[in-house]
Amino acid sequence: xxxxxxxxxxxxxxxxxxxxxxxxxxxxxxxxxxxxxxxxxxxxxxxxxxxxxxxxxxxxxxxxxxxxxxxxxxxxxxxxxxxxxxxxxxxxxxxxxxxxxxxxxxxxxxxxxxxxxxxxxxxxxxxxxxxxxxxxxxxxxxxxxxxxxxxxxxxxxxxxxxxxxxxxxxxxxxxxxxxxxxxxxxxxxxxxxxxxxxxxxxxxxxxxxxxxxxxxxxxxxxxxxxxxxxxxxxxxxxxxxxxxxxxxxxxxxxxxxxxxxxxxxxxxxxxxxxxxxxxxxxxxxxxxxxxxxxxxxxxxxxxxxxxxxxxxxxxxxxxxxxxxxxxxxxxxxxxxxxxxxxxxxxxxxxxxxxxxxxxxxxxxxxxxxxxxxxxxxxxxxxxxxxxxxxxxxxxxxxxxxxxxxxxxxxxxxxxxxxxxxxxxxxxxxxxxxxxxxxxxxxxxxxxxxxxxxxxxxxxxxxxxxxxxxxxxxxxxxxxxxxxxxxxxxxxxxxxxxxxxxxxxxxxxxxxxxxxxxxxxxxxxxxxxxxxxxxxxxxxxxxxxxxxxxxxxxxxxxxxx
Numbered sequence: 276x277x278x279x280x281x282x283x284x285x286x287x288x289x290x291x292x293x294x295x296x297x298x299x300x301x302x303x304x305x306x307x308x309x310x311x312x313x314x315x316x317x318x319x320x321x322x323x324x325x326x327x328x329x330x331x332x333x334x335x336x337x338x339x340x341x342x343x344x345x346x347x348x349x350x351x352x353x354x355x356x357x358x359x360x361x362x363x364x365x366x367x368x369x370x371x372x373x374x375x376x377x378x379x380x381x382x383x384x385x386x387x388x389x390x391x392x393x394x395x396x397x398x399x400x401x402x403x404x405x406x407x408x409x410x411x412x413x414x415x416x417x418x419x420x421x422x423x424x425x426x427x428x429x430x431x432x433x434x435x436x437x438x439x440x441x442x443x444x445x446x447x448x449x450x451x452x453x454x455x456x457x458x459x460x461x462x463x464x465x466x467x468x469x470x471x472x473x474x475x476x477x478x479x480x481x482x483x484x485x486x487x488x489x490x491x492x493x494x495x496x497x498x499x500x501x502x503x504x505x506x507x508x509x510x511x512x513x514x515x516x517x518x519x520x521x522x523x524x525x526x527x528x529x530x531x532x533x534x535x536x537x538x539x540x541x542x543x544x545x546x547x548x549x550x551x552x553x554x555x556x557x558x559x560x561x562x563x564x565x566x567x568x569x570x571x572x573x574x575x576x577x578x579x580x581x582x583x584x585x586x587x588x589x590x591x592x593x594x595x596x597x598x599x600x601x602x603x604x605x606x607x608x609x610x611x612x613x614x615x616x617x618x619x620x621x622x623x624x625x626x627x628x629x630x631x632x633x634x635x636x637x638x639x640x641x642x643x644x645x646x647x648x649x650x651x652x653x654x655x656x657x658x659x660x661x662x663x664x665x666x667x668x669x670x671x672x673x674x675x676x677x678x679x680x681x682x683x684x685x686x687x688x689x690x691x692x693x694x695x696x697x698x699x700x701x702x703x704x705x706x707x708x709x710x711x712x713x714x715x716x717x718x719x720x721x722x723x724x725x726x727x728x729x730x731x732x733x734x735x736x737x738x739x740x741x742x743x744x745x746x747x748x749x750x751x752x753x754x755x756x757x758x759x760x761x762x763x764x765x766x767x768x769x770x771x772x773x774x775x776x777x778x779x780x781x782x783x784x785x786x787x788x789x790x791x792x793x794x795x796x797x798x799x800x801x802x803x804x805x806x807x808x809x810x811x812x813x814x815x816x817x818x819x820x821x822x823x824x825x826x827x828x829x830x831x832x833x834x835x
Contacts (some may be wrong), residue, residue: 279490280301287487288330290475290581295319295332298396298468305463307456308401309692310658314685316399318342319464322816323488324383324390326350330376330491334683336571337373337613338397340564343370343582345379346393352427359385360434362462365427366403368418369602373561374609375422376400376410378458380430382465384472391476391484394469398461399656400454402646404447405607409644409658413521413738413775415554415605422607423447431464438635438729449646450656495583500538502575503587510534511626515619516744520597521608521775524555527597529615533623542566542620550600555738555775557609557616562598563590565613569620573628608738608775614640614662614683617739625749634667634712634794635746636680639758639774641790642738643726649698650730657697659688659791665719668710668752668796673806674719676706676815699727707756707789709820714752714795715802720815721756721792725764731782741791752795753824757807761787801823 298319304310318334326346331339348370349363357363363381366372372379376399384392402409405422415421423444430440441455448454476484507550512532519525530546550556557565567585578584592599598616600606618635625632638661663680690701703725712718728735737760745754760772762780764787772786780786807827810816821827 279487283486283614284491284494287475288299288491291321291330291472292332294468294471295321295330296466297471297520299332299334301464301467302396302398302460305460306618307453307460308658309688309696310401310660311398311457313512313688314660316660316685318397319468320395320825322346322395324392324395324485326393327492329488331370331580335567337561338377340567340585341371341373341560341581342379342395342397344560346381346395346808347371349381349427357383357390358433359383360431361429362431362465363427364425364440366425367427368558368606370426373558373564374606375403375405375418376607378425378461380461380465384467384469384476385474386476386481388771389481390479392472392488394465396461396465398457398475400457402448402450402454402656404449407644407736407777408449408646408656408734409545409736411607411644411738412736412777413553413555413611414777416522416552416606417603418605419603420553421605435549449654454678466491470513491579492581492583495579495581496586497583498578499574499584500587502578503535505603506535506540506573506628507673508536510628511623513619513623513626515615515622515778517555517612517615518740518743518774520551520553521555522551523555523739526549527551529597529619531619531623533620533627535627539587539589541591542591544590544596544598545726547592547596550595550597550604550832554605554608555611556597556604556606557612558606559592559599561609561613562592562616565616566590567622568616572621573624573631610642610660610737611640614638622747629750631669632749633669633674634714634718634749634752634796635755636666637664637674637721637746637755637791637793638662638680639739639741639760639790641758641788643788644736645697645699645726645728645733647730647733651668655697657693657699658692661684661687664790665793667718667746667793668714668716670796671716673716674711674793676719677722677774678719700727700729701725702727702785706815707792708815709817710747710756712746712748712753712755712791712795713799713824714748715797715799716752717802718746718748718752718755718793718795721758722790724788726786726788728780729786731783733780735780735786736775736777737775739788742774746791746794749796753783753799755792755794758791759789
């Protein structure tokens with residue numbers, strides 16, 4: 276549009292991103308559960324009045340591609356029955372959301388009776404009922420087993436909270452005081468963000484504000500197409516595996532054909548295995564969101580994160596595959612296959628642009644839910660997602676040990692917090708030497724945590740992977756070491772555990788969780804000898820491993 280000022284557009288973009296970020300800061304200061312306030316398993320966004328994503332905050336990337344389908348589910352249901360003061364909400368995967376723990380809330384913003392925007396907040400709520408505390412059981416077969424399912428509803432109607440909805444949520448969680456605390460934090464941040472958006476829209480006038488939002492999305496599309504054009508044309512294919520489906524079937528095969536031509540990218544998952552059951556698979560909206568998040572890593576950093584970024588990207592797959600399951604399939608552990616979706620896209624990109632992409636990231640996608648009662652009778656539920664141990668080796672550097680996965684984005688939960696809020700003691704949290712994938716540039720090391728339970732009858736649920744499907748290396752680099760779970764290691768009661776399980780543990784039991792390391796990049800014989808010596812000196816690599824894998828000799832260690 277000729278009357279759009281690029282400077283004003285940039286100022287508006289930054290203002291909207293700041294509003295979304297401030298909403299998340301408010302949530303961290305007022306929420307009650309560690310998964311929200313410490314892991315920061317949440318996202319904030321702003322959509323235009325028609326539901327198109329216009330801006331997002333510092334968020335969990337795979338949430339954002341689901342915002343528009345989830346909002347569309349609400350808009351399709353309510354139609355013209357939306358007014359000022361409403362808050363729409365849903366967590367229903369079959370109405371566009373991702374899984375039941377993620378409650379999407381949408382507050383319309385009005386100026387002089389005209390709807391100009393929606394403010395969006397997504398929080399992963401720790402427990403919404405279901406057969407297993409935490410709601411992430413990998414072996415569930417139907418969504419009805421996983422907890423409270425909220426189809427599109429009004430959490431607030433004309434400014435008044437819906438007591439019925441609040442009471443239903445409160446009655447369907449094992450930790451009502453904490454979940455309701457998180458919910459109120461979510462709504463308070465939504466209110467504050469909507470007031471700030473309204474101020475901007477009033478200052479600009481609704482018509483001008485709307486025009487700039489449309490232009491901002493179009494601008495993102497233009498930048499995205501320019502960025503895609505700079506990538507080489509080509510058609511590449513990549514295969515990945517998940518160890519199992521959580522219900523006894525596996526390994527699960529995923530296939531991707533990625534085609535880049537001109538200013539567009541097509542990701543075709545035809546050839547991916549059909550759905551086999553369990554709850555590790557995902558619905559289509561989440562699969563598409565994961566694909567967007569992975570592709571974002573090779574696009575220009577200055578592109579605004581909004582609906583325009585998605586327009587040049589097409590994602591396809593037959594219905595009924597492992598990544599496009601149909602009602603009433605359970606999807607509580609869909610985060611697991613989400614990691615594999617992202618790694619398969621990154622693997623395909625490594626073939627398309629080999630000089631830019633690192634090897635596969637580490638992490639066994641470890642998720643732990645432990646619940647029960649303390650010895651004084653207080654109920655507890657600890658939920659933790661420890662998904663990443665660092666990146667793979669890249670074209671010019673080692674993978675950063677314990678570094679963040681570029682599309683994971685959850686924060687570490689401090690041990691002190693875990694121990695202060697739960698009858699759990701973390702007795703070990705450290706790197707695993709010799710585990711990083713070998714190569715000219717090695718992968719990040721695996722990580723281990725030992726959890727000792729300090730009370731009886733603790734219901735423990737674990738969802739993890741990468742035990743048989745190790746993180747892959749690139750161009751001669753070796754795979755990272757796989758994950759492993761052991762109960763009571765080093766004792767007469769030592770027991771190897773599967774990657775996904777639900778069982779009751781007792782006082783004194785220790786869960787040893789080894790998380791997979793990242794893959795290596797390039798031929799090991801090209802590795803710099805000083806880098807090997809440094810790894811040995813820092814305890815990240817044993818001399819024996821250096822000798823066996825890299826042909827390193829003691830004389831080099833002495834000289835170094």
